[in-house]
Amino acid sequence: MVSVLNSHQEAITASQETAGSTAIQISQVSVSYPIGKKRRKTILEDINLEIAKGEFVVLLGETGCGKSTLLRMILGQERPTAGAISVDGGVVERVDSRSGYVPQKYALFPDRTVLENLTMGPETSRYHIFGRLKPGFRAFRKQVREEGMKQLQHMGLQASDADKYPHQLSGGMQQRVAIAQALMMKSSVLLMDEAFSALDPGTRKSLQGLLRSVWSELRPTVVFVTHNTAEALYLGTRLIVLARTSHSDDCGSRVALDMKLPESGMCLARNGKDFLDMVDHVEQFSRGVSDTTASPDGETI
Amino acid sequence: MATFSLFDIQARPNRLFAQALSCLLFVLCVGLYIQTSVKRHQENSEDRVVPNARQLMTGIHSSVLEPAEEDDYVAPDNASKWERLHHSMIWKDTFASGRRFLISLILLAPAVLLALHIGLFPYFGAGFLRFILFFDKIVALSLLPILFIVFGIDEWSKIALIVIGVAPTMILDVTQMVKAVPREQIVKAFTLDANDFDVAYRVIFRQVLPQVINSLRLNLKPMMLFLFAGEMIAASDGLAYRIAIMRRHMGMDVILPYVLWVAFLLYCIDLALRVLNRRMHPWFQS
Numbered sequence: 275m276v277s278v279l280n281s282h283q284e285a286i287t288a289s290q291e292t293a294g295s296t297a298i299q300i301s302q303v304s305v306s307y308p309i310g311k312k313r314r315k316t317i318l319e320d321i322n323l324e325i326a327k328g329e330f331v332v333l334l335g336e337t338g339c340g341k342s343t344l345l346r347m348i349l350g351q352e353r354p355t356a357g358a359i360s361v362d363g364g365v366v367e368r369v370d371s372r373s374g375y376v377p378q379k380y381a382l383f384p385d386r387t388v389l390e391n392l393t394m395g396p397e398t399s400r401y402h403i404f405g406r407l408k409p410g411f412r413a414f415r416k417q418v419r420e421e422g423m424k425q426l427q428h429m430g431l432q433a434s435d436a437d438k439y440p441h442q443l444s445g446g447m448q449q450r451v452a453i454a455q456a457l458m459m460k461s462s463v464l465l466m467d468e469a470f471s472a473l474d475p476g477t478r479k480s481l482q483g484l485l486r487s488v489w490s491e492l493r494p495t496v497v498f499v500t501h502n503t504a505e506a507l508y509l510g511t512r513l514i515v516l517a518r519t520s521h522s523d524d525c526g527s528r529v530a531l532d533m534k535l536p537e538s539g540m541c542l543a544r545n546g547k548d549f550l551d552m553v554d555h556v557e558q559f560s561r562g563v564s565d566t567t568a569s570p571d572g573e574t575i
Numbered sequence: 576m577a578t579f580s581l582f583d584i585q586a587r588p589n590r591l592f593a594q595a596l597s598c599l600l601f602v603l604c605v606g607l608y609i610q611t612s613v614k615r616h617q618e619n620s621e622d623r624v625v626p627n628a629r630q631l632m633t634g635i636h637s638s639v640l641e642p643a644e645e646d647d648y649v650a651p652d653n654a655s656k657w658e659r660l661h662h663s664m665i666w667k668d669t670f671a672s673g674r675r676f677l678i679s680l681i682l683l684a685p686a687v688l689l690a691l692h693i694g695l696f697p698y699f700g701a702g703f704l705r706f707i708l709f710f711d712k713i714v715a716l717s718l719l720p721i722l723f724i725v726f727g728i729d730e731w732s733k734i735a736l737i738v739i740g741v742a743p744t745m746i747l748d749v750t751q752m753v754k755a756v757p758r759e760q761i762v763k764a765f766t767l768d769a770n771d772f773d774v775a776y777r778v779i780f781r782q783v784l785p786q787v788i789n790s791l792r793l794n795l796k797p798m799m800l801f802l803f804a805g806e807m808i809a810a811s812d813g814l815a816y817r818i819a820i821m822r823r824h825m826g827m828d829v830i831l832p833y834v835l836w837v838a839f840l841l842y843c844i845d846l847a848l849r850v851l852n853r854r855m856h857p858w859f860q861s
Binding site: 439440 | 759762763764765768772773778781858859
């Protein structure tokens with residue numbers, strides 16, 4: 275275990291050097307909602323995180339720990355009860371195009387073909403609903419379609435898939451298109467909520483490889499939510515584990531572990547003993563209150 | 576060999592047998608009618624309650640090729656069948672009812688857009704939804720006297736009755752459709768730099784449109800029902816007006832073809848909408 279962590283140190287330093295300014299700033303964020311007339315249930319409690327540009331952050335935790343809630347707040351879909359979140363220096367108050375989004379389900383528009391799904395972002399971005407009557411629209415659409423076809427092939431899909439509707443694709447292909455759709459917008463932040471959870475192991479593995487290679491090439495800031503520890507360790511350059519510290523409604527999840535990972539090391543050691551040891555170690559933290567061996571205050575390695 | 580059972584959920588009837596089965600009730604109805612007609616005509620050869628084939632043919636002939644009123648234009652003897660049809664009773668009535676029906680249909684479009692806004696924009700929902708919920712409970716036919724007072728007894732009172740009768744239900748229906756669109760789709764659209772109207776019309780409206788067409792198909796009959804109610808009470812032409820007039824003269828030889836004609840028209844509109852939906856939204860069929 276120690277050897278693995280030591281070997282990560284070099285990668286941590288390298289990662290810190292490459293990471294320039296802050297992409298996402300989460301300051302003292304807490305989330306709670308009312309249950310009954312007087313009581314409130316706290317989901318997240320005093321979360322402070324600074325995510326640098328180009329980091330691949332994986333949010334890990336057990337079901338119900340609030341990792342998807344945190345992602346939705348970064349996205350702007352939900353607002354924190356206390357604290358603030360900013361993306362690219364601007365406070366997040368509503369959903370906008372600063373962040374790309376790949377959910378687990380309903381990632382694609384069912385009424386549009388694959389190519390239309392891909393080109394929707396750039397088209398909408400430049401030509402809103404009444405702008406399509408402008409003379410330059412057709413030429414722009416042609417250009418965006420060409421770009422979309424390239425992106426499609428980049429994601430390992432065939433040109434013949436362009437005219438298919440989402441329901442005609444497998445789950446894995448749909449998620450490939452969803453990633454391509456988000457990348458077409460060239461957003462600096464990519465948020466993925468259990469994006470591969472519904473896929474079979476083989477497809478999941480190939481999409482993990484694809485995502486890693488896309489990230490290595492383009493270096494967007496990625497926040498990836500998962501409850502799969504092995505996936506988290508394989509994909510991320512930084513692992514954040516959220517876990518509850520108490521069963522009480524007043525206590526929400528906190529950051530139990532914030533760990534830098536090497537940019538490539540874990541990928542190579544995916545099935546090795548060190549990797550499996552690491553999985554065990556991280557899972558102790560993600561169990562949180564249900565496991566007495568976990569540090570209640572959270573550990574930062 | 577598989578045994579035949581009417582109550583076998585897992586049964587797989589072959590195509591030919593299924594089609595034969597679907598015709599069975601039609602054949603039974605026709606058979607029952609013929610038997611009743613023959614029986615009544617044996618007792619009274621001039622019976623008009625259940626007209627026989629000859630009486631029906633005479634009724635259809637007069638409906639399709641003869642003018643409705645005595646003061647209507649009468650086509651000359653050497654006029655073609657098309658010209659006769661163009662000045663016939665059924666043409667006049669179908670045209671009158673169809674025009675009212677079509678105008679009502681057009682006036683329902685804003686209702687669909689209002690429903691889209693109610694389901695999507697929270698302030699619209701807060702402003703309109705409760706009122707529409709209440710308005711939906713008002714029995715439209717009870718408003719008919721008010722409509723006659725406000726709009727008079729001509730076209731607009733009947734059109735207003737159809738719109739008032741169908742629109743609230745349709746608004747509530749479409750609102751539910753809009754709300755049922757997964758939230759992820761809206762969020763996703765915003766991340767693709769869509770503005771509020773892009774989301775409303777280029778994402779949500781496109782997705783609910785096939786369901787809206789289906790809802791319209793289901794509302795065809797209520798629309799016709801309200802139209803008939805209006806026409807039967809106060810009109811000088813129209814399919815329901817003719818049926819009401821013929822009732823006074825026991826003109827079953829005209830009433831029956833008219834009833835079947837109305838059903839056929841509605842069936843054709845429904846079929847057209849179904850085909851249109853399938854062609855326009857191939858993704859929805861899956």
